[in-house]
Amino acid sequence: MDAERRIYRPGALAIAGSRIVEVGRDADLTDRFDAKQTVDAGGGIVHPGFIDAHNHIVHTSCRGVFGNIHDTSSSPINFADWKAGVTQHDEAAATAMACLEMLRCGFTMFIEPGSLFSTDAAAAAVERVGLRALFAPLYLWDRRECFEAMPALESPSLMARAPIDRARSLAQLDAELHRNDNPGALVRGYVFVYGVGTGSPELLQAAHTCARDNNVPLHLHAGYVPEEAKIYQALNGTSQVAHLHELGVLDEHTVVVHANALDETDEAAVHESGCQIVWCPTAFFSLGIGGRTRFKMAERYRHGVRVSLGTDGAFDCPPSETMLAAHLQAQTYADSMSPGALLEMQTLNAAAAAGMETDLGSLEPGKRADVVVRSPRAAEAYPDNNPVHRLALTLRSGSVDTVLLNGEIVLSGGRSTRVDEAETLRAVSDSVVARAQRLGIDLAPQWPMVG
Numbered sequence: 001m002d003a004e005r006r007i008y009r010p011g012a013l014a015i016a017g018s019r020i021v022e023v024g025r026d027a028d029l030t031d032r033f034d035a036k037q038t039v040d041a042g043g044g045i046v047h048p049g050f051i052d053a054h055n056h057i058v059h060t061s062c063r064g065v066f067g068n069i070h071d072t073s074s075s076p077i078n079f080a081d082w083k084a085g086v087t088q089h090d091e092a093a094a095t096a097m098a099c100l101e102m103l104r105c106g107f108t109m110f111i112e113p114g115s116l117f118s119t120d121a122a123a124a125a126v127e128r129v130g131l132r133a134l135f136a137p138l139y140l141w142d143r144r145e146c147f148e149a150m151p152a153l154e155s156p157s158l159m160a161r162a163p164i165d166r167a168r169s170l171a172q173l174d175a176e177l178h179r180n181d182n183p184g185a186l187v188r189g190y191v192f193v194y195g196v197g198t199g200s201p202e203l204l205q206a207a208h209t210c211a212r213d214n215n216v217p218l219h220l221h222a223g224y225v226p227e228e229a230k231i232y233q234a235l236n237g238t239s240q241v242a243h244l245h246e247l248g249v250l251d252e253h254t255v256v257v258h259a260n261a262l263d264e265t266d267e268a269a270v271h272e273s274g275c276q277i278v279w280c281p282t283a284f285f286s287l288g289i290g291g292r293t294r295f296k297m298a299e300r301y302r303h304g305v306r307v308s309l310g311t312d313g314a315f316d317c318p319p320s321e322t323m324l325a326a327h328l329q330a331q332t333y334a335d336s337m338s339p340g341a342l343l344e345m346q347t348l349n350a351a352a353a354a355g356m357e358t359d360l361g362s363l364e365p366g367k368r369a370d371v372v373v374r375s376p377r378a379a380e381a382y383p384d385n386n387p388v389h390r391l392a393l394t395l396r397s398g399s400v401d402t403v404l405l406n407g408e409i410v411l412s413g414g415r416s417t418r419v420d421e422a423e424t425l426r427a428v429s430d431s432v433v434a435r436a437q438r439l440g441i442d443l444a445p446q447w448p449m450v451g
């Protein structure tokens, strides 16, 4: 993923401490370096760790609970009530499990958008398993009108734990930024306001100022569903992203998440401002809005907008499906994207969304040694003529053999070197059952469970 997108075959990578010192032809590097330790990839693909630009990490614990989070009639509980029912223990367990899954899918970092109640416990889980993350303050919002378009995202129990309140939101803007005092921290802070019409101009501008003063990106959800856009327009007399531009909130360090339902003035604001976009294709498919929205991601990418890829909530799939889902969405709208474009979105552009493109997103001298080695034994790794295509579209979680984070091996032979995997996976299962019992819902599958 360097500027020329070079693929060395056979290639080698030299690491000293936590950083890459050289990348090149195998024979050249073997001659030049006398390594203390060598990892033989055996012909497998070696690539920069993928970065998930938008992942509500604890939502992995929704798996098998919801038919469709947006349709309360198909689920045993309102999604917002389920979100509000977590304990610190639940969040730590869900985060540890999701981190293990991410490593096995070739991811070494995710950006969490302010949906954790216990960020310290979750940060400890991330560091224990061995990933990077960006954390934001808990749900910053001060307007409720647009929730009418998204009833599953609001409930009295959730709003009791995270009140829709300007004073609270303003006071918590910088709540996670203390993490950045340590330049080597694996879990760093940034600013995320919930968005989708739930932020007043005052909150949005204060968030932007806070982010710029502290040299971190500002992210927010916008253009999620057409109904939200309609309510926003009626309330403000202008469409949402165009309004953000008028308010001075959009620049190259502002990241708009979703952007499924933007009108022409919004689209012009994206291009004029140079803001970034996070595309969450699996979340898009879950919304059922395909017939009422236009597909603009490929066009944005072609015109130089920095588009990165995110999962949103990994309810119904692991994060390794995101590039395939993006490919299928683009194909559906007959505006296809190359596998190379998808890889850029999951690496370099996602690193830019984190404000960390000088440190992450490619295998280049000087960058952090966050490196993934794929197994040459995976059947879907063949035929091996086009590694870009395989990496973006066919290689799955079982194909990851080794992961290095900061130059340290955190996954070897597809297994964590850091944590007891059986215990980690059991803990999340037990915590979901306990949460369901507390909330009085039945998690039994539709089909009879015999045993």
Ligand SMILES: [Zn+2]
Pocket: 054, 056, 113, 221, 257, 312
């Ligand atoms: Zn989200």
